[in-house]
Amino acid sequence: MQVYHGKSVFGGIAIGKLWVFSKKEHQVVRVKVQDCEKELVRYEQAKEEAIKQLQALYEKACKEVGEANAAIFEIHQMMLEDEDYTDSIKNIVTSQQVNLEYAIGVTADNFSTMFASMEDEYMKARAADVKDISERLLSILKGKSNGELKTDTPVIVLADDLAPSETVQMDKEKILSFVTVHGSVNSHTAILARTMSIPALVGTDLTLSEELNGQEAIVDGFSGTIYIQPDEKIREELERKKEEEEEKKKLLLTLKGKEDVTLDGQHVMLYANIGNTSDLAMVLKNDASGIGLFRSEFIYLESEDFPTENEQFQIYKSVAETMAGKRVIIRTLDIGADKKVDYFGLEPEENPALGYRAIRICLSQPDIFKTQLRAILRASVYGNIAVMYPMITSLEEVRRIKEIVEEVKKELSEQRIAFGEVLQGIMIETPAAVMMSEELAKEVDFFSIGTNDLTQYTLAIDRQNPKLDAFYDAHHPAVLRMIQMTVENAHKAGIWAGICGELGADLSLTKEFLKMGVDELSVSPGRVLPLRKVIRETDVTKA
Amino acid sequence: MKTFSYTIKDEQGIHARPAGELVKVAKTFTSEIKIGNGGSMVDAKKIFGIMGLGAKKGDTVEFSFDGEDEEQALEAVSKLMENSL
Numbered sequence: 001m002q003v004y005h006g007k008s009v010f011g012g013i014a015i016g017k018l019w020v021f022s023k024k025e026h027q028v029v030r031v032k033v034q035d036c037e038k039e040l041v042r043y044e045q046a047k048e049e050a051i052k053q054l055q056a057l058y059e060k061a062c063k064e065v066g067e068a069n070a071a072i073f074e075i076h077q078m079m080l081e082d083e084d085y086t087d088s089i090k091n092i093v094t095s096q097q098v099n100l101e102y103a104i105g106v107t108a109d110n111f112s113t114m115f116a117s118m119e120d121e122y123m124k125a126r127a128a129d130v131k132d133i134s135e136r137l138l139s140i141l142k143g144k145s146n147g148e149l150k151t152d153t154p155v156i157v158l159a160d161d162l163a164p165s166e167t168v169q170m171d172k173e174k175i176l177s178f179v180t181v182h183g184s185v186n187s188h189t190a191i192l193a194r195t196m197s198i199p200a201l202v203g204t205d206l207t208l209s210e211e212l213n214g215q216e217a218i219v220d221g222f223s224g225t226i227y228i229q230p231d232e233k234i235r236e237e238l239e240r241k242k243e244e245e246e247e248k249k250k251l252l253l254t255l256k257g258k259e260d261v262t263l264d265g266q267h268v269m270l271y272a273n274i275g276n277t278s279d280l281a282m283v284l285k286n287d288a289s290g291i292g293l294f295r296s297e298f299i300y301l302e303s304e305d306f307p308t309e310n311e312q313f314q315i316y317k318s319v320a321e322t323m324a325g326k327r328v329i330i331r332t333l334d335i336g337a338d339k340k341v342d343y344f345g346l347e348p349e350e351n352p353a354l355g356y357r358a359i360r361i362c363l364s365q366p367d368i369f370k371t372q373l374r375a376i377l378r379a380s381v382y383g384n385i386a387v388m389y390p391m392i393t394s395l396e397e398v399r400r401i402k403e404i405v406e407e408v409k410k411e412l413s414e415q416r417i418a419f420g421e422v423l424q425g426i427m428i429e430t431p432a433a434v435m436m437s438e439e440l441a442k443e444v445d446f447f448s449i450g451t452n453d454l455t456q457y458t459l460a461i462d463r464q465n466p467k468l469d470a471f472y473d474a475h476h477p478a479v480l481r482m483i484q485m486t487v488e489n490a491h492k493a494g495i496w497a498g499i500c501g502e503l504g505a506d507l508s509l510t511k512e513f514l515k516m517g518v519d520e521l522s523v524s525p526g527r528v529l530p531l532r533k534v535i536r537e538t539d540v541t542k543a
Numbered sequence: 544m545k546t547f548s549y550t551i552k553d554e555q556g557i558h559a560r561p562a563g564e565l566v567k568v569a570k571t572f573t574s575e576i577k578i579g580n581g582g583s584m585v586d587a588k589k590i591f592g593i594m595g596l597g598a599k600k601g602d603t604v605e606f607s608f609d610g611e612d613e614e615q616a617l618e619a620v621s622k623l624m625e626n627s628l
Binding site: 072075114122123417 | 595
């Protein structure tokens with residue numbers, strides 16, 4: 001048994017045979033021709049066919065991975081029609097009286113050298129696009145397609161890396177999993193795997209060889225492991241895990257697409273919490289009606305330096321686009337001395353939970369805050385984005401935040417950069433915010449109760465300390481009264497109140513929350529459907 | 544002839560997608576549209592030429608428009624630049 005590890009982009013287990021994808025580059029030979037006209041006619045036909053193929057791929061990719069990711073095929077069409085590229089091919093044919101294949105090969109080399117010699121890393125990588133379109137022409141001329149997935153039973157696709165044009169051409173019914181040696185969790189293959197809800201590993205530490213073709217393997221997307229020729233023990237264990245997963249899926253599938261409403265007709269917004277863009281597939285798969293808590297910290301935690309406005313913009317935009325009009329509530333930076341990020345230069349503290357963190361950093365260092373706000377406001381053009389601020393304790397903080405938001409909007413308008421309107425809410429996670437909720441409700445569009453911190457601050461119990469377990473009561477009436485008070489004050493001001501902490505997923509409290517009038521529950525994606533089941537079986541009017 | 548210049552704000556500069564969008568817009572006009580980045584001007588209807596400029600964030604690119612619909616072309620191109628670059 002051989003065991004390798006990679007970064008998992010989607011959980012799940014795949015068991016099957018390996019299929020090694022290898023790129024075969026065409027060899028072209030230079031041949032003198034008499035009839036150049038004939039070569040040029042062949043060229044026009046091949047070009048026309050290539051554009052037709054790319055158009056079909058574009059349409060297919062739009063459905064599979066969305067318009068933004070499909071754009072590459074439109075660009076390839078433009079490249080094929082680029083006059084410099086076409087003139088070069090025609091010129092070589094007529095001036096040197098050579099075969100079309102050779103002219104394409106030389107042109108491809110010239111154009112890809114141009115890109116490869118550019119300074120910019122991104123542009124360097126574009127040499128691959130030139131090769132890709134030229135290979136397509138050569139394949140058409142040869143009457144054969146490249147890297148076709150020819151198999152009767154579904155396989156685990158093993159590759160160095162996969163270009164969008166390569167994955168889109170594959171028959172999706174035949175793919176159990178993707179495992180690539182290169183590629184990032186944001187690569188095209190990763191996005192495709194998430195959309196298809198199949199396990200996939202990228203950046204895997206194995207060496208590709210043709211010998212692997214046809215070997216038995218198991219991909220465990222939960223642990224990011226691939227077992228090649230697995231032993232009996234591993235096989236049995238993972239087969240059982242796979243069956244359990246499938247049972248669970250089947251049971252809950254019956255709840256997909258169903259409304260979140262109680263027997264007596266009370267509607268609830270049932271949202272999901274995410275901590276990374278890689279969780280998005282789970283959100284869609286579990287049919288949440290929106291994202292109630294997008295923890296933006298991961299963008300900072302995964303960076304070596306402050307993430308730029310554009311890096312953040314791209315992430316927020318892709319989340320908004322993926323959710324396609326469903327609400328996405330982004331919580332601004334919630335970092336503190338316990339979640340350490342070197343480049344913030346935070347000093348160690350005696351009481352990190354009571355220290356320099358979250359909105360306190362943002363209000364003390366408004367430059368960091370403004371960069372994030374600009375990215376959020378710009379991304380809101382692409383979907384239904386709301387923003388919420390963590391660790392609020394006073395009215396002054398909220399007013400100051402709103403001033404900063406106005407400043408950011410003014411700057412964006414002056415720079416003529418497009419942005420959208422966003423709803424603004426606050427996290428209710430300190431007892432101070434609960435006590436001030438009547439006044440705070442008049443300043444914002446919604447409340448979201450963070451029960452983890454609220455419980456810790458209300459009971460003055462550190463949950464990391466096992467000695468305190470005996471004193472800890474997750475259902476402490478003090479916490480429940482805090483929640484009730486928050487919801488009542490929200491409704492008095494005509495705004496909505498939700499719960500995004502762990503307590504929201506506590507099924508033994510669902511009925512009580514519904515009685516209080518909680519409008520929104522946001523839980524981890526895997527908890528959405530079990531919670532939907534309980535909501536739909538609850539009658540709030542009955543004891 | 545009309546001219547117009549624009550300083551790129553996008554972190555990635557004129558990468559493949561905006562270059563493609565520019566070609567798409569430019570091709571809807573009959574006017575000759577050229578783009579340059581400090582050096583010689585290239586045809587804005589050819590994607591390789593545009594990408595070959597290697598225009599990055601902070602670079603100021605110049606456009607020239609020459610033809611019957613030059614005014615409309617300038618307007619469409621400047622709008623595109625502001626929205627996506």
